[in-house]
Amino acid sequence: MKAVLVGVGQAGGKLTTALSEFDAEMGFGAIRDAIAVNTATADLEPLPLDTVLVGQSRVNGHGVGGDNELGAEVMDEDSIEVLDAVAPRVTADVEAIVVVAGLGGGTGSGGAPVLVRELSRVYDVPVYALGVLPGRDEGAMYQVNAGRSLKTLVREADATILLDNDAWRSSGESVEGGYAAINESMARRVGLLLAAGEATQGVGESVVDTSEVINTLRAGGMAAVGYGSAPAGEDAGDNVNTVTSTVRSAVMTGLSLPSATTADAGLVVIAGDPERISRKGAEKARKWLQEETGSMQVRGGDFPLDSDRLAAVVLLTGVERSDRIEAFLERARQAIRDEPEEEPDAAEAFQNDEIDDLL
Numbered sequence: 001m002k003a004v005l006v007g008v009g010q011a012g013g014k015l016t017t018a019l020s021e022f023d024a025e026m027g028f029g030a031i032r033d034a035i036a037v038n039t040a041t042a043d044l045e046p047l048p049l050d051t052v053l054v055g056q057s058r059v060n061g062h063g064v065g066g067d068n069e070l071g072a073e074v075m076d077e078d079s080i081e082v083l084d085a086v087a088p089r090v091t092a093d094v095e096a097i098v099v100v101a102g103l104g105g106g107t108g109s110g111g112a113p114v115l116v117r118e119l120s121r122v123y124d125v126p127v128y129a130l131g132v133l134p135g136r137d138e139g140a141m142y143q144v145n146a147g148r149s150l151k152t153l154v155r156e157a158d159a160t161i162l163l164d165n166d167a168w169r170s171s172g173e174s175v176e177g178g179y180a181a182i183n184e185s186m187a188r189r190v191g192l193l194l195a196a197g198e199a200t201q202g203v204g205e206s207v208v209d210t211s212e213v214i215n216t217l218r219a220g221g222m223a224a225v226g227y228g229s230a231p232a233g234e235d236a237g238d239n240v241n242t243v244t245s246t247v248r249s250a251v252m253t254g255l256s257l258p259s260a261t262t263a264d265a266g267l268v269v270i271a272g273d274p275e276r277i278s279r280k281g282a283e284k285a286r287k288w289l290q291e292e293t294g295s296m297q298v299r300g301g302d303f304p305l306d307s308d309r310l311a312a313v314v315l316l317t318g319v320e321r322s323d324r325i326e327a328f329l330e331r332a333r334q335a336i337r338d339e340p341e342e343e344p345d346a347a348e349a350f351q352n353d354e355i356d357d358l359l
């Protein structure tokens with residue numbers, strides 16, 4: 001999928017950089033262009049991207065300090081500047097725009113839903129959101145911000161792919177300590193998904209097409225991406241179990257939103273040397289995913305790559321009914337209940353209005 005990325009806020013800018021670097025290193029060319037938008041000059045300066053500073057008249061380049069209503073307001077006021085910066089990058093061959101943001105802070109959390117709404121008004125191509133959920137230890141403000149941002153993003157974006165910081169937490173290691181490694185790992189799975197059907201090395205028997213990714217995302221709502229990889233035997237015949245077990249581990253232990261396995265639609269992409277990809281294994285894995293997710297709509301295909309390993313990338317859409325989302329929403333609701341004076345109007349729910357919309 002030829003995509004233009006727009007990173008909003010600190011996490012958005014860093015993750016957009018990691019995605020662009022991964023795509024360039026792999027030589028995929030799926031990411032056609034990328035920019036970063038922020039209210040904080042200091043967060044934009046280190047990024048190797050073109051940047052747009054918003055909210056200068058309100059916060060003078062110092063960030064919005066976690067206030068996502070202010071983040072939404074400044075994006076609303078300065079959206080023309082951002083749209084002007086995006087416009088020359090969305091050339092005729094671009095198939096999607098992806099707005100990338102951490103949902104727990106102020107600028108990305110507030111700004112991303114506004115920007116998605118504005119971009120959707122201007123462009124016919126799908127506008128997706130790639131949102132980072134705060135870890136469970138990250139404090140009430142982050143949970144409240146993310147709950148409200150997510151509710152609004154899901155309404156405004158064609159699909160919202162979620163990356164849960166908790167999914168990358170290894171025991172004893174703080175999320176803050178490992179952002180660079182986390183971003184690289186997030187970029188690998190999302191980067192492979194964006195490149196699937198885009199830049200394939202060699203010709204496979206059933207190469208996945210970009211339209212399969214877009215059609216799977218068409219189910220809308222919230223989505224998760226899983227990734228797993230393993231060394232492969234020389235021949236496809238040796239790799240029936242490698243394919244099935246890699247797909248299983250992508251879903252069971254490698255999902256960007258752990259245990260989000262109730263889904264409306266799915267896509268299984270097997271990346272690797274086409275000579276080594278077992279058709280039987282791929283078919284078995286697809287059937288397994290249908291049963292596991294309760295979805296009849298599971299697509300599949302290969303991503304030919306020159307490698308002696310096999311990797312599985314699994315996209316699941318319509319995962320909002322999963323326990324993980326319910327647990328996150330409960331954290332957001334609890335945080336709202338615990339701080340009634342600070343969030344007086346947010347005491348309503350997510351699906352059922354306990355959590356307010358941001359816009």
Ligand SMILES: Nc1nc2c(ncn2[C@@H]2O[C@H](COP(=O)(O)OP(=O)(O)OP(=O)(O)O)[C@@H](O)[C@H]2O)c(=O)[nH]1
Pocket residue numbers: 008009010011012014015039040043063064065066067101102103104105106107108109132133134135138142165175179180182183
């Ligand atoms: N995965 C990942 N998460 C990050 C990173 N940096 C921050 N976060 C998460 O993003 C949330 C904070 O959002 P930021 O992007 O730092 O904030 P911001 O959008 O710049 O907003 P303000 O700083 O309030 O102006 C928290 O939940 C952090 O855990 C990062 O590099 N990688």
